[in-house]
Amino acid sequence: AQSVTQPDARVTVSEGASLQLRCKYSYFGTPYLFWYVQYPRQGLQLLLKYYPGDPVVQGVNGFEAEFSKSNSSFHLRKASVHWSDWAVYFCAVSMGGNMGYKLTFGTGTSLLVDP
C-alpha cells in the first residue's frame, strides 16, 4: 500500500531564510506526487505536482520540489521564506489511473515564520 511520511510536525524558520520540508513516500510503481498548502481556516490548495520526467518541479510562489527515486523522497524547498508562507504543508502520493483514484496524504508539517 502507498504511504507518505512527513517526519517534521513543525518547522520554524526566519523570514528570508531558506526552507526545506521533508517528504518520504512508499509506493510500488511510478508515483505521482503532490504538495498541497493549507492556510488557516481554509481548504487545501495545490502548490506543485510531479509527473514522471524532470525530477525538479517548479510550483507557485517560488516553491520547488525534487523527486528522488533512490531516496524515495519528494522534498519541498524555497530559497527565501516570506511571512505569508505561514501554513500547513501536506505531501501526497497517487497511484494514477482512473475510476476514482485515491490520494494518500502525509500528516502535514506546520511552518512557522519568525519575523
Add this chain to the structure above:
Amino acid sequence: EAAVTQSPRNKVAVTGGKVTLSCNQTNNHNNMYWYRQDTGHGLRLIHYSYGAGSTEKGDIPDGYKASRPSQENFSLILELATPSQTSVYFCASGPDWGQDTQYFGPGTRLLVL
C-alpha cells in the same frame, strides 16, 4: 477557477443524532471525495465516488455513509453521530486521472457533544 463548496461550514450535533454534510462542485469532475482531518493524522479518505450513483469505501468508512445523487453533489451522512467523529471534514473533486489535481472545499467543522 475550480469551485467546491460545502455546507454547513460549522455544525454542532448531539451524540446519536443524524448529521448530513453536503458538497457541491461546479467543475464537472467525475470524481468526488470526503476526507476528515485530525491532528497527527493528516487527511484520511472516508468515501469517494467516480460518478453519479456510485460510492466507494475509502480508508476509514466505518460510521459513515455517502450519497452521490448527481454529478455536482456528494453528501456524507453520519447516521448515529459519536464524539469520535468530531473533526474537520473536507470535500474534494477531481478529474478522471490520478495524476491530476484534486480541488478542495473550505471544510466543515463538526462538533459532536
